[in-house]
Amino acid sequence: MSGALEVHGVSRNFGGLMALCDVTFTVKEGEIFGLIGPNGAGKTTLFNVITGLIPPTSGQVRLRGRALTGMQPHRIAAHGVARTFQNVRLFKGLSALENVKVAQHCRTRCGLVSGILGTRSNRAQERRVEGKAREILELIGLGDRADDEAAQLPYGDQRRLEIGRALALEPSVLLLDEPAAGMNASEKRKLTQFIREIAARFKLTVLLIEHHVPLVMDLCDRIAVLNFGELIDVGPPAEVRTNPTVIEAYLGCE
Amino acid sequence: MGQFFENNGFLLVTLVQQALLALSLYFPMMAGQLSLASPGFYAIGGYIAAIVGTHDYFAPWRDALGAWIFPLEWLLAALVSALLALAVGIPALRLRGIYLALATIAFVEILRVLSLNLEITGGAIGIFGIPQLFEARFAYMLIFAPLLAATLLFGHRLERSRIGRAFRAIREDELAADAMGVQTTRYKVLAFAIGAVLAGVVGAMSAPFLNTWNARQGTFDASIAYLAYVLIGGSRSVWGPVFGGMLLSALPELLRPLKDSRLIINGLVLVLVSVYLPQGISGACSRLLGFSSKRPSGSGELKEGA
Amino acid sequence: MSSVQLFQNLLNGISIGSVYAIFALGYTLVFSILGIINFAHGAIFTLGAYLTYTLAVGQFGINGLLAGVALPWQLPFALSLLIGAVLSGLVGLLVERLAFRPLRNRGGDPLLALVSSLGVALVLVLVNAIQYLVGAEIYTFPSGVYGDLPPAIVLRISGQPVVIRTVQAIIFLVCLLILAAVGYLVRFTRFGKALRAVAENPATASLLGISVDRFILGTFFLSGFLGGVAGALVGTSFGVAGPYFGVTYGLKGLAVIVLGGLGSIPGAVLGGVVIGLSEAFVPADYGAYKEAVAFAFLFVVLLLRPQGILGRKQLQKV
Numbered sequence: 029m030s031g032a033l034e035v036h037g038v039s040r041n042f043g044g045l046m047a048l049c050d051v052t053f054t055v056k057e058g059e060i061f062g063l064i065g066p067n068g069a070g071k072t073t074l075f076n077v078i079t080g081l082i083p084p085t086s087g088q089v090r091l092r093g094r095a096l097t098g099m100q101p102h103r104i105a106a107h108g109v110a111r112t113f114q115n116v117r118l119f120k121g122l123s124a125l126e127n128v129k130v131a132q133h134c135r136t137r138c139g140l141v142s143g144i145l146g147t148r149s150n151r152a153q154e155r156r157v158e159g160k161a162r163e164i165l166e167l168i169g170l171g172d173r174a175d176d177e178a179a180q181l182p183y184g185d186q187r188r189l190e191i192g193r194a195l196a197l198e199p200s201v202l203l204l205d206e207p208a209a210g211m212n213a214s215e216k217r218k219l220t221q222f223i224r225e226i227a228a229r230f231k232l233t234v235l236l237i238e239h240h241v242p243l244v245m246d247l248c249d250r251i252a253v254l255n256f257g258e259l260i261d262v263g264p265p266a267e268v269r270t271n272p273t274v275i276e277a278y279l280g281c282e
Numbered sequence: 283m284g285q286f287f288e289n290n291g292f293l294l295v296t297l298v299q300q301a302l303l304a305l306s307l308y309f310p311m312m313a314g315q316l317s318l319a320s321p322g323f324y325a326i327g328g329y330i331a332a333i334v335g336t337h338d339y340f341a342p343w344r345d346a347l348g349a350w351i352f353p354l355e356w357l358l359a360a361l362v363s364a365l366l367a368l369a370v371g372i373p374a375l376r377l378r379g380i381y382l383a384l385a386t387i388a389f390v391e392i393l394r395v396l397s398l399n400l401e402i403t404g405g406a407i408g409i410f411g412i413p414q415l416f417e418a419r420f421a422y423m424l425i426f427a428p429l430l431a432a433t434l435l436f437g438h439r440l441e442r443s444r445i446g447r448a449f450r451a452i453r454e455d456e457l458a459a460d461a462m463g464v465q466t467t468r469y470k471v472l473a474f475a476i477g478a479v480l481a482g483v484v485g486a487m488s489a490p491f492l493n494t495w496n497a498r499q500g501t502f503d504a505s506i507a508y509l510a511y512v513l514i515g516g517s518r519s520v521w522g523p524v525f526g527g528m529l530l531s532a533l534p535e536l537l538r539p540l541k542d543s544r545l546i547i548n549g550l551v552l553v554l555v556s557v558y559l560p561q562g563i564s565g566a567c568s569r570l571l572g573f574s575s576k577r578p579s580g581s582g583e584l585k586e587g588a
Numbered sequence: 589m590s591s592v593q594l595f596q597n598l599l600n601g602i603s604i605g606s607v608y609a610i611f612a613l614g615y616t617l618v619f620s621i622l623g624i625i626n627f628a629h630g631a632i633f634t635l636g637a638y639l640t641y642t643l644a645v646g647q648f649g650i651n652g653l654l655a656g657v658a659l660p661w662q663l664p665f666a667l668s669l670l671i672g673a674v675l676s677g678l679v680g681l682l683v684e685r686l687a688f689r690p691l692r693n694r695g696g697d698p699l700l701a702l703v704s705s706l707g708v709a710l711v712l713v714l715v716n717a718i719q720y721l722v723g724a725e726i727y728t729f730p731s732g733v734y735g736d737l738p739p740a741i742v743l744r745i746s747g748q749p750v751v752i753r754t755v756q757a758i759i760f761l762v763c764l765l766i767l768a769a770v771g772y773l774v775r776f777t778r779f780g781k782a783l784r785a786v787a788e789n790p791a792t793a794s795l796l797g798i799s800v801d802r803f804i805l806g807t808f809f810l811s812g813f814l815g816g817v818a819g820a821l822v823g824t825s826f827g828v829a830g831p832y833f834g835v836t837y838g839l840k841g842l843a844v845i846v847l848g849g850l851g852s853i854p855g856a857v858l859g860g861v862v863i864g865l866s867e868a869f870v871p872a873d874y875g876a877y878k879e880a881v882a883f884a885f886l887f888v889v890l891l892l893r894p895q896g897i898l899g900r901k902q903l904q905k906v
Contacts, residue, residue, distance in 0.1 A: 079461055081457065081460075081461065100460070100465075101457075101461050102460050102461075102462075102463050102464055102465050105460075105461060105462060105463035110461075111461060113458070117455055117457070117458040118458070119450070119451050119454035119455055119458065119459070121450070121453075121454050122447075122450060122451070126447060126450075129447055130447050130451040130459065131463065133444065133447070133448055133451075133462070133463050133464050135463075136444055138443075138444055139444075140440075140443075140445050140472065143439065143440065143444055143445050144436055144439045144440060144443065145439075150443070150444075153444070154443075154444070157444070193462065197463055
C-alpha cells in the first residue's frame with residue numbers, strides 16, 4: 029500500500045510555544061489511522077496544518093506525493109481532504125440539507141450568470157446537488173430532518189451532520205476530530221461501525237483524533253501518539269498500548 | 283390622483299432609490315461582509331453621469347447618441363465601479379470583517395476629499411445643470427422601478443443558487459466554508475463588487491434626477507443611513523433592505539410635525555432595534571408568522587451526550 | 589523648508605498629534621478588552637467639547653432650544669475641562685450600560701454590524717440632541733478663557749518668529765499629564781493589570797475573580813473621559829464647529845489606532861503623533877488634502893500591514 033498522506037518533519041511554533049515538533053509519519057492508503065495523546069498534545073494543531081488553516085513553521089504535508097503545504101484550505105479540500113472540527117462548526121443558520129449542499133461547491137461549476145438566468149445546465153446541477161445531499165442525509169440518518177436549521181439539531185445529530193457534510197466533498201482522505209465526543213457507549217459503538225462502513229464504501233483513508241482509547245484501539249489499523257507536540261510512537265494498537273512511554277504519557281486518561 | 287404623483291414624485295422616486303442603496307449594502311452582507319463603501323460608488327457613478335452629461339469633451343457623444351447617452355452613463359458607471367471594487371476589494375477582503383469596514387470608511391473619505399478638490403468634479407461646488415432624462419420627477423420611476431425589480435429578481439435567484447449558498451456559508455462561518463472547498467476571498471470580492479456596481483448605477487441614474495452633484499453625495503453619514511435601512515428592515519432576505527430603506531426615508535416626511543426631533547427619533551429607533559430586534563423588523567415578522575423555511579427540530583428529542 | 593518652518597510644523601504636528609493620541613486611547617481601551625470599536629466615541633468627543641464650553645463660557649447662540657441663554661456661571665478652564673471630561677466619562681458609562689451590555693449578554697458572535705451601527709446610531713442621537721439644544725453654529729472659546737496667560741509665546745529662531753500658541757502649550761502639557769497618568773494606571777494599578785489580563789484573554793479574566801462587568805464599566809468611563817478631554821482641547825484650539833465636528837475626528841481616530849496597531853496603547857500614541865506630524869507637514873499648496881492624509885494612512889496600512897506598527901498578528905483559534 030502506498031502512502032496516502034505524508035506528514036514530514038512538521039513543526040509549529042506559536043511565539044515560543046512548540047505546539048508541534050518535527051512530527052513525521054505516513055498514513056497508508058485505505059487505513060483508518062488514529063491520533064491520540066493527552067490534551068494539548070498538538071493533535072488539532074496538526075489537523076489545522078494538514079488542512080491548510082495554519083502554516084507549519086517547518087516541514088511538509090504531502091497527499092499522494094503532491095505537496096499540500098502552502099495551499100489555501102479550499103484548494104486542499106478540492107484535492108479531496110475533508111475534515112470535521114473539534115467544536116462542531118456547522119453553518120448554523122443553514123438547514124441540514126444546505127450544509128451538505130455547500131460542501132459540494134467545489135465539485136460543481138455553474139457560476140453566477142447561469143445561476144441567475146436559471147439555465148438548463150444550472151437546473152440539472154441543482155437537481156444533482158439536491159439528490160446527492162439527500163442521499164447523504166439518509167445515509168447518516170437525518171433524512172427526515174433535511175430542512176431543520178442546523179443550530180436546532182440535537183448535539184449527536186450535529187456531529188453526524190458534520191461527517192455527512194465532509195462526505196459530500198467526495199474526499200479521499202477524511203479527518204475526524206474527536207467525532208465521539210459527548211457520546212454514550214452505545215452511540216460510540218454505532219459511530220465506530222459507521223466509520224468502518226463509510227471508509228469501506230467510499231474507499232476513504234481516515235485520520236481520526238479521539239480521546240476514548242478503547243474506541244481507537246478497536247477501530248484503527250495503526251495509531252500515532254503525540255505528547256507535547258512530539259510523536260512518541262507509531263504502530264498497530266496492540267504494540268502501541270504496551271509501549272511504556274505511551275502508558276506514562278497517558279496516566280490519568282481513560 | 284395625477285396631482286398626488288406630481289406633488290410627491292420626488293419623494294416616491296427617492297423611496298425607491300434609497301431601497302436600491304440599501305440593497306447595495308445587502309449583497310456584501312450576504313457574504314458576511316460589512317461594507318460601508320456604497321456612498322463612494324454612488325458618488326462615483328453620479329460624477330460619471332454628471333461629467334459625461336456636462337463636460338465639453340463628451341459633447342460629440344451627446345450629440346451623436348441623444349437620449350442613449352443615459353444608458354451609456356449607467357454602463358460606464360457599472361464598469362468603473364466593478365473595476366474599482368476589484369482594486370479595493372481584492373486586497374481589503376483578505377482581512378477580517380472589521381478591517382473591511384474600516385478600509386471602506388477610508389475609501390469613502392478619500393474619495394470625498396478628492397472630489398472636493400479636483401477640477402473635473404467641480405470642487406466644492408460640484409457639477410450642476412445636469413441634463414435631464416425626464417421633465418417630471420415622477421417620470422424617473424420609469425428607470426428606478428425596473429432597476430429595483432431587476433435587483434430583487436437577481437437577489438432572489440442569487441439566494442437560491444450555488445453562489446448564494448457559498449455566500450451564506452461564508453457568512454455563517456468563513457473558516458469552515460474555506461475548509462469545505464469554498465473559495466472565500468473570491469466570493470467575498472464578488473459580493474462586494476455586486477454591491478458596488480449597484481450603487482454606481484444608482485448614482486448614475488440619480489445625477490440627472492437631482493440635477494446637481496457634489497461631494498455631499500458620498501459621505502460617511504450616508505453609509506450609516508444605508509446600514510440603518512438594512513438593520514431595521516432585516517438583513518436575512520432581499521425584502522428587508524427594501525422595506526427598511528423605504529420606511530426610514532419616508533419617516534422624516536411622515537413625522538414632519540416633529541420636525542427637529544425626527545433625526546433623534548431615527549437614531550433612537552436604530553439603537554432600540556439593534557439591541558432588541560437584531561433580525562430587523564422583517565425578521566421579527568417572519569418569526570412571528572412562522573414564515574421561516576426551517577423548522578426547529580422535534581422537541582421530543584433528548585440531547586444525546588454523556 | 590526653513591528651520592523655522594520645520595520647527596513650526598513640528599510644533600503643530602505634535603500638538604494636534606497628542607490630541608489624536610488621547611482620543612485614540614479611548615478607542616484602544618475599549619477595543620483591547622472587548623474587541624469592538626465604539627463608534628459612539630466621536631459623539632463623546634463632541635459632547636466633551638460642548639460641555640467644557642458650556643461650563644467655561646456658558647453663552648449660547650441664536651439657534652436651538654437654549655438660544656440666547658447665558659448661564660450664570662463661568663468656571664476656570666481647568667475645572668471646566670475636568671468636569672466636562674468626567675461628565676463625558678459618565679456618558680460613556682451610560683452608553684455601555686444601555687447599548688453594549690445587552691448585546692454582550694446575548695453572547696456568541698459579536699454581531700459586528702450591530703455593534704458598530706449601534707455606536708453610530710448613538711452618534712446620531714447625541715449629535716442631534718446637541719443640535720436641538722444649542723444649534724449648529726460655531727462656538728469659539730474667547731481668548732481670556734485661560735485667565736491671565738498671554739495668547740501666545742513668541743520665540744525667535746535665527747531672527748524669525750516662531751509662534752507657540754498658549755493653547756498649544758496647554759494641550760501639550762495636558763496630554764503629557766494624561767499619558768503619564770494612563771501609563772501609570774496601566775502598568776502599576778490593579779485596574780491596569782486587569783486591563784492587560786482581559787486584553788490578553790477575556791475568558792480568563794472572570795476566572796481571576798475580576799468582576800468583568802464592573803471592570804468594563806470602568807474602562808468605558810475612562811474611555812469617555814479621554815474622549816471628552818480630547819474634544820475639549822480641540823474645541824478650545826479650533827473652536828467647536830457644529831455638532832458634527834466630532835464625526836471626522838471619530839473617523840480619524842480609527843486611522844490612528846489602525847496605524848498604531850489595534851489594541852495597543854503605545855500604538856495609539858505613536859499613531860496619533862505620526863498622523864499629526866504628517867498632517868502638519870502637508871505643503872500649503874495641497875492644504876485641502878490634509879484631511880485625506882489620515883485616511884490614506886488607514887487604507888495603506890490595512891493593505892500592507894493590517895496589524896499596524898505595534899499590533900500583534902491575530903491568530904484565529906480553530
